[in-house]
Amino acid sequence: MRDIRARHPSFAQALVADAAVTAQFRGERHEFRSPADAALQILRLAWSSDAFLAQAFYRAKARLQALGVPLLPRICHRLAMAIGQVVIDGLTEVGGRARIGPFVTIGLRQGSIHGPRIEDDVQIGTGAKVLGEITVGTGAEVGANAVVIADVAPGTTVAGIPAGPVG
Numbered sequence: 035m036r037d038i039r040a041r042h043p044s045f046a047q048a049l050v051a052d053a054a055v056t057a058q059f060r061g062e063r064h065e066f067r068s069p070a071d072a073a074l075q076i077l078r079l080a081w082s083s084d085a086f087l088a089q090a091f092y093r094a095k096a097r098l099q100a101l102g103v104p105l106l107p108r109i110c111h112r113l114a115m116a117i118g119q120v121v122i123d124g125l126t127e128v129g130g131r132a133r134i135g136p137f138v139t140i141g142l143r144q145g146s147i148h149g150p151r152i153e154d155d156v157q158i159g160t161g162a163k164v165l166g167e168i169t170v171g172t173g174a175e176v177g178a179n180a181v182v183i184a185d186v187a188p189g190t191t192v193a194g195i196p197a198g199p200v201g
Contacts, residue, residue: 043130045097049090053079055131055155056086085136088118092128124149135160135178142166143183153188 043051050066053076058064060083066072080087091114098107115121120134123141126149128134138158141149143166151169152158159178164170170186177193177200186192191200 045093048093048130049076051130052086052089052093052132055133056083056089059133084118085120085134085138086118088114088120088136089128089132089134091117092120092122095122122149127151129154129156129172131155133157135162137161139163139165150182 050072053072054064054066056079057075063075066075076090080090091110095107095110095114098110111123119137121139121141122128123139124147126140128140129152131154132152133156134140135158137160139162140152140158141164146167148167150164150166152164153170153172153174155173156170156176157174158164158170158176159180161179162176162182163180164176164182166183168182168185170176170182171188171190173189174186175191176182176186176197177191179195180193180197181195182192182197184196186197187199192198193200
């Protein structure tokens with residue numbers, strides 16, 4: 035647990051990076067002029083994108099867990115599930131600039147508390163499931179409704195059930 039928590043960026047760093055990627059993906063201004071501008075853009079994106087809001091709640095959950103705060107991480111987890119229909123469960127890592135669509139599950143397989151490791155710049159399409167102690171490499175793309183149960187190499191696009199490389 036300590037190793038995973040040590041790799042987590044600060045809550046503010048992660049949220050600003052997530053906001054920049056989300057804005058860029060939406061074709062919006064993604065370079066923030068000041069901390070106040072970044073905060074306003076985060077609030078705007080949270081208001082307009084359920085998936086971004088769910089990811090922000092995941093980031094809050096991870097930070098609160100790292101601080102040892104009781105109960106609040108579970109509330110953040112439930113809010114992420116209810117708002118964006120995004121489930122991120124177990125000992126799971128989500129790297130910087132990840133784009134997670136709505137109705138996504140990133141979680142566990144039976145018998146283990148270890149979930150996936152999602153590296154930087156990964157895109158996970160709507161409805162995808164990424165399950166088990168696997169790694170989705172930097173820059174990989176997971177297609178909508180794919181079920182990923184094995185490692186995905188960096189820069190690879192996968193789709194299908196079970197997910198496999200495309201192209």
